[in-house]
Amino acid sequence: MSTEAEVSNNGALEKDVGGIAPQQSSETAPDVTPMSAHEHEVARAAARFGYGPLAHVNTTDATLRPFGGEFQPGLYKPVTDRKFGNPAPLGLSAFALTTFVLSAINMNAADITEPNIVVALAFGYGGLVQLLAGMWEMAVGNTFGATALSSYGGFWLSFAIVLTPGxxxxxxxxxxxxSKEFNYSFGLFLMGWFIFTTVLLFCTLKSTVAFFLLFFFLDLTFLLLGIAYLQGGGTAANPKIAKAGGFFGLLAAFAAWYNALAGIADTSNSFFILPVIHFPWSATGRSRREKSERELA
Structure with a gap:
């Protein structure tokens, strides 16, 4: 059995992330502004992609499904009457820009050899702003988002503390x-973050391709940079391995920006919605496959 997703009070089209909102009783349900013919056309087109007020969903499924822009890889209960915005795009953007600059330096862009400029970003944007976004993820009930964003905010703060000149x-x-002691110490620091990112990566295996790739690229970044410092002979990071780590860091940065845009763009502010491509074995992938099989039967 399927039903239509709810329309917001002001008549604007809402972006569906694969789940359904809590149903309101007929006594307390607000008046819904009728949709124009143009809005119906947009909604019907949007329904083909699984979002919009005419998107059909399973009424027995009372959970939101994975969506990169919500920074939530698994099934979770929707927040009832949430009065907060989605903090995930802010945290993703803070992570992306700081990672982009450091990764470009690791690839020797413009012959820059010292990452001192990253210290300011690591303190102010990748650190503080991402940490705040992580705390708001906890407020809206997203444990994974709170753990990931707050932890990587802490990573950038600790990174800045280590490299603050003088x-x-x-x-x-x-x-x-x-020195050998610094390079080995920093290598162990990075390998610890590789292990943590691997733990988070396991939680994205039933999510979306865009969400999985973000953590996959980041995992390779930490691994390669950790190896570069541990295998650099004790005097400097191995330049070739560090450059490879910088390359995957750039990919992680663009993946984070992609997921951030997926969480920001909807039918009220954008002419297009970014596809996040659900894995076929995910809850959304299975339900879409079953729907297609029923339509062909």
Missing amino acids: GFEIVDSLGGSS
Whole structure:
């Protein structure tokens, strides 16, 4: 059995992320503004892609399905009467820009050799702003988003603390950036984040391709950069491996921006909706396949 998704009070088309909103009783349901002929056409076109007020959903499925822009890889209960916006695009954007700049430097863009400019971004945007976005994810009930965004916000803050010139003197206390002790210590630091990212990656295997690729590219970035510092001979990071890590870091940055745009763009502000492509074994993939089989029967 299927039903139509709800229309917002002001008549604007809402973006469906694969789930359904809680049903309101007939006594308390607000008046719904009738849709114009043009809005009906847009809604019918949108329904083909699984979003919009005419998108058919399973009424027995009371959970939202995976969607990259919501930074939620698994099934979870929808937030009832949520008065907050989606904090995921903000956190994703903060992560993406900081990762982009550092990865470009790791690939020796414009012959830049020192990542000092990243310290400002790591403190202000990738660190503080992403941490705040993670805390708001907790407020809206998204445990995965809160864990991931807050943790990577903490990563950028700790990264900035390590590399602050003349500040915390962590590099100098370890013998300088060319010392064996610093490079091995920083390599272990990065390998720890590789392990953490692998844990999160496992939680995206039933999600969307865009969401999975974000963590897959980031996982390879941490792995390669960790190996670069551990296998650099103790005096400097292996330049070829570090450059490879920078390449996958760029891919992770663009994947984060893609997921951020997927969470921002809807029929009220964009002429297009980014496809996030659900895995065929995910809940959404299975339901769409079953629907197609019923239509062919």
